[in-house]
Amino acid sequence: ELKVEQNPLFLSMQEGKNYTIYCNYSTTSDRLYWYRQDPGKSLESLFVLLSNGAVKQEGRLMASLDTKARLSTLHITAAVHDLSATYFCAVLVGAGSYQLTFGKGTKLSVIP
Amino acid sequence: DAGITQSPRYKITETGRQVTLMCHQTWSHSYMFWYRQDLGHGLRLIYYSAAADITDKGEVPDGYVVSRSKTENFPLTLESATRSQTSVYFCASSGGWPDTEAFFGQGTRLTVV
Numbered sequence: 001e002l003k004v005e006q007n008p009l010f011l012s013m014q015e016g017k018n019y020t021i022y023c024n025y026s027t028t029s030d031r032l033y034w035y036r037q038d039p040g041k042s043l044e045s046l047f048v049l050l051s052n053g054a055v056k057q058e059g060r061l062m063a064s065l066d067t068k069a070r071l072s073t074l075h076i077t078a079a080v081h082d083l084s085a086t087y088f089c090a091v092l093v094g095a096g097s098y099q100l101t102f103g104k105g106t107k108l109s110v111i112p
Numbered sequence: 113d114a115g116i117t118q119s120p121r122y123k124i125t126e127t128g129r130q131v132t133l134m135c136h137q138t139w140s141h142s143y144m145f146w147y148r149q150d151l152g153h154g155l156r157l158i159y160y161s162a163a164a165d166i167t168d169k170g171e172v173p174d175g176y177v178v179s180r181s182k183t184e185n186f187p188l189t190l191e192s193a194t195r196s197q198t199s200v201y202f203c204a205s206s207g208g209w210p211d212t213e214a215f216f217g218q219g220t221r222l223t224v225v
Contacts, residue, residue: 031210042202043155045213088155092210098143098162099170102155 002027004091006103013079013110021106023072023089031092032065032072033100036085043088046074079110114138118203118217125193125224133188133220135203143209144186146170146178148199149219155202161186193224 003026013019023032034046047056049065049072056063060083062075072089086107090100116137125131135144146158157170159178167178175197177189186205190197200221206214 033213035216042218043204043216045215048211048213050211090155098145098160098168098209099157100155101171104152104154 002029002091002093002101004089004101004103006087006089006106009104009106011106011108013076013108015080015110015112016078018078019076021074021076021087021089021108023074023091023103025070025072025091025101027094028067028070029091029094030067033090033092034063034072034074035088035090037088037105038085046087076108079108081110081112084108084110116203116205116215116217118201118220121218121220123220123222125222127194127224128192131190131193131222133190133201133203133222135186135188135217137184137186137203137205137215139205139207139215140183141205141207141215142183143206143214144180145204145206145214146176146186146188147202147204148172148197149202150199158188158201190222193222195224198222198224 005024032049035043047063052067054065060077065072086105088105090102093099119134145160147155149155161167161180164183203217204214
């Protein structure tokens with residue numbers, strides 16, 4: 001059974017600071033996805049990481065994937081209040097599968 | 113409107129009743145999914161579909177039924193609602209799964225009393 005662990009689960013950070021959210025998973029997979037969810041809202045796709053070593057950046061967010069370590073990171077640079085949300089990583093269960101297993105999410109609060 | 117829409121947005125139903133949640137997408141995406149989101153469990157896949165008339169079970173399919181007679185619609189039916197099915201339900205679609213992102217609907221908050 002694939003397990004996906006995010007840490008931290010809660011993160012309070014000051015505006016302007018940098019931080020990293022970690023996503024570890026327990027079995028081999030080469031597809032990892034990051035989503036953002038605002039309170040009471042839907043999920044918004046941030047990144048799709050398709051191979052080992054993949055790195056993608058959008059604005060103040062950068063995601064990377066190390067399939068050998070079974071680890072993805074979401075790095076936040078110079079945080080702003082608008083980044084406050086819950087961030088989920090999700091991992092494809094296995095080759096030929098269509099199923100995602102989600103982490104429990106990291107609730108990020110960016111404070112002035 | 114273009115995109116993926118769910119209806120209703122909110123629903124209260126009684127235990128034992130049948131209820132259907134609707135999902136409609138305008139992109140002609142092949143892949144569609146139903147997830148439920150619960151505190152402490154995160155998002156879990158209920159059912160998915162790779163194309164019209166092709167559906168398969170996800171992680172938590174018991175008590176749910178799906179159909180997909182048309183590419184754009186993927187309704188989820190709770191045959192006999194139970195309180196444990198109180199949740200927020202999200203539908204999603206993707207044109208190039210798993211190599212491209214899945215787009216999520218706005219969700220349906222279902223309460224079973």
